[in-house]
Amino acid sequence: MTAPTEKQNIHDYLAEFDDIPGTRVFTAARARKGYWLNQFAMSLMTPENREAWKADERKYLENWPMSDEQREAILARDYNRCLDLGGNVYFLAKVFSTDGLSFAEAVSSMTDMTFPEYREMMNKGGRSPQGNRSIKGGY
Amino acid sequence: MARITAGVASSHVPLLGVAVDQGKTGDEYFGPIFAGYEWTKAWEKEEKPDVVILVYNDHASAFDMKIIPTFAIGCGERYKSADEGWGPRPVPDVEGHADLGWHIAQSLILDEFDMTIINEMDVDHGMTVPLSMMFGQPEKWPVKVVPLAVNVVTYPVPSGNRCWALGEAIARAVESFPEDLNVQIWGTGGMSHQLQGPRAGLLNREWDNKFLDMLIGDSDAARFIPHLEYLRETGSEGIEMVMWLVMRGALGKKTKCLHRHYHIPCSNTAIGHLVLEPTE
Ligand SMILES: [Fe+2]
Numbered sequence: 001m002t003a004p005t006e007k008q009n010i011h012d013y014l015a016e017f018d019d020i021p022g023t024r025v026f027t028a029a030r031a032r033k034g035y036w037l038n039q040f041a042m043s044l045m046t047p048e049n050r051e052a053w054k055a056d057e058r059k060y061l062e063n064w065p066m067s068d069e070q071r072e073a074i075l076a077r078d079y080n081r082c083l084d085l086g087g088n089v090y091f092l093a094k095v096f097s098t099d100g101l102s103f104a105e106a107v108s109s110m111t112d113m114t115f116p117e118y119r120e121m122m123n124k125g126g127r128s129p130q131g132n133r134s135i136k137g138g139y
Numbered sequence: 140m141a142r143i144t145a146g147v148a149s150s151h152v153p154l155l156g157v158a159v160d161q162g163k164t165g166d167e168y169f170g171p172i173f174a175g176y177e178w179t180k181a182w183e184k185e186e187k188p189d190v191v192i193l194v195y196n197d198h199a200s201a202f203d204m205k206i207i208p209t210f211a212i213g214c215g216e217r218y219k220s221a222d223e224g225w226g227p228r229p230v231p232d233v234e235g236h237a238d239l240g241w242h243i244a245q246s247l248i249l250d251e252f253d254m255t256i257i258n259e260m261d262v263d264h265g266m267t268v269p270l271s272m273m274f275g276q277p278e279k280w281p282v283k284v285v286p287l288a289v290n291v292v293t294y295p296v297p298s299g300n301r302c303w304a305l306g307e308a309i310a311r312a313v314e315s316f317p318e319d320l321n322v323q324i325w326g327t328g329g330m331s332h333q334l335q336g337p338r339a340g341l342l343n344r345e346w347d348n349k350f351l352d353m354l355i356g357d358s359d360a361a362r363f364i365p366h367l368e369y370l371r372e373t374g375s376e377g378i379e380m381v382m383w384l385v386m387r388g389a390l391g392k393k394t395k396c397l398h399r400h401y402h403i404p405c406s407n408t409a410i411g412h413l414v415l416e417p418t419e
Contacts, residue, residue: 013295016367022338023375027294035204042203045222080336089335089376090199090292097224103153104406107339118340122404126331126342133371 019135024083034086037074040064041091050098080110141239141313141320145186146386146394147179148354148413149272151195151327153264154406156228159271172410175400176272179414182398183273187281188323190236192243192309193266194287194385195327198223200263207293208255210305212247213286214240221261230267230276236283239316243285246312252305262286269327272412282323291328291379296366302381303362306388313389326386328379330401331372332408341374342409348401350380351413357393376408390417 017025024030031038040061043049053060061071073081074095082092089107096106108118121127133139155172158164164173200221202208215235220227247254270280287309290296297305306324313322330347333339353361362384369378387394398414 010295013366017294017370020338020370020375022336023333023370024336025294025370025375026292031204031293038199038204042199044224045200047222047226050224083335088199088292091203094199094224102406103334107334107407110336111339112337122340122342122407125344125403126409127333127338127340129341129343129346129372132338132341 019137021132021135026088030086031088032086034070034088036064036066037070037082037085037087038091040066040074041087041094044094044098053098077109079106083110141316141318141322143310143313143322143324143389143417144188145323145397146390146413146415146417147269147273147323147325148383148386148411148415149269149325149327150329150405150408150410150412151265151268152405152408152410153223153268156264156268156271159276160229172402172405175402175410175412178398179273179412180275182414183281186323187321189320190239190283190285190322192285192287192313192322192324192389193269193327194289194325194382195265195269196291196379196382197288198263198265199292201257201260202288207290208288209290209297210252211255211257211288212240212244213257213260213284213288214244215258215260218260218262218266218284218286220267221263223263227261228264228267230271231279233262233266233270233280233286234283236285238318239283239313239320239322240285242316243309243312246315247305247308250308250311252308257286257288260286265327269325287385289382289385291381294366296378296381298366299364299381299384300362302384303359303388306385306390309385310389310391324386324389326383328382329373329377330380330409330411331374332376333374334376334407336375338374340407342403343372343374343377344401344403344409346372347409347411351399351401351411354383354387354413354415355394355396361387387415390415391419393418
């Protein structure tokens with residue numbers, strides 16, 4: 001090793017994540033909160049479960065010890081709300097893939113753009129990091 | 140004696156797998172992306188590696204929230220393509236190299252890297268997309284694979300420095316394997332992308348290219364990039380680039396760049412690809 005790395009305090013490490021605009025870093029706290037929400041989503045990896053889910057979504061969710069807020073957020077496909085309630089996009093991907101949505105379309109629903117607008121932004125080089133790096137720093 | 144002869148870095152966007160499976164690799168959208176892999180495909184045919192140590196992450200396929208290994212190594216005989224919610228990709232099974240896998244696992248643990256050992260699992264786009272990019276659509280993959288899975292989903296993920304050091308330890312482990320094997324190491328994922336929240340769609344061409352530059356030559360500055368910088372500059376999923384550092388660490392002090400490709404966008408993501416050779 002060429003340079004010693006300073007050991008970082010876990011509280012400082014986690015606190016820094018709150019300064020990133022429009023982003024929910026998947027911390028242990030979120031992972032704990034979203035445990036069953038994510039495990040429910042994971043269950044959609046088999047064709048049988050996808051059929052049962054499609055047949056009656058509300059009933060399917062009864063099998064999972066999720067909060068009412070989490071159930072409503074999933075039924076409404078409100079993915080930003082799902083993130084707030086501990087969802088992780090790789091798990092939520094099982095839900096939107098079952099809906100037949102691409103990653104890009106599902107992801108666009110979390111922004112303030114329509115899918116065609118979002119697609120156009122991506123084709124023009126994506127969202128600029130300029131002004132999107134830090135809330136406090138504004139850069 | 141086994142030796143690491145080259146390192147390959149590549150994004151592993153699931154849509155690239157869809158493009159291959161649906162025969163769209165030459166169209167207007169995907170053509171420029173796949174064109175940047177033609178050189179590598181031809182080079183791999185010449186190089187004929189026996190084994191690839193494939194550093195990737197599982198995207199809620201083999202590992203759910205029940206068990207979250209930071210570093211895990213596949214020691215099994217074969218791995219099937221995972222059903223990620225739209226049915227498994229129609230690709231050949233991935234054949235493992237159990238002897239080399241177990242040898243590396245044991246060596247790493249003695250070298251103080253406390254690995255999780257995997258005997259059975261399905262593998263998702265994180266692994267099958269890079270194989271498709273480098274080898275196209277063969278009936279059987281032309282290499283055996285030792286999967287090396289890194290947690291880059293639940294924080295804290297391992298530091299860049301730790302990933303680099305793991306790569307160094309992997310190189311030592313490979314060198315002590317008695318069989319004469321041509322081994323490559325691939326680092327996959329990235330480059331800039333964010334798949335969540337109102338900031339989704341962030342891409343950073345300038346930062347990505349600085350990162351590519353840092354992996355070429357004798358600098359080891361990339362190992363000290365903090366997680367916060369990846370998150371701010373490259374989006375929440377850009378953190379996957381720490382997996383490239385496992386590959387870079389395994390190539391030793393200095394590298395030479397044989398091939399480089401960068402393209403924006405593929406779906407939500409910036410595509411980056413490097414072929415590196417260790418130079419001492
Ligand atoms: Fe990934």
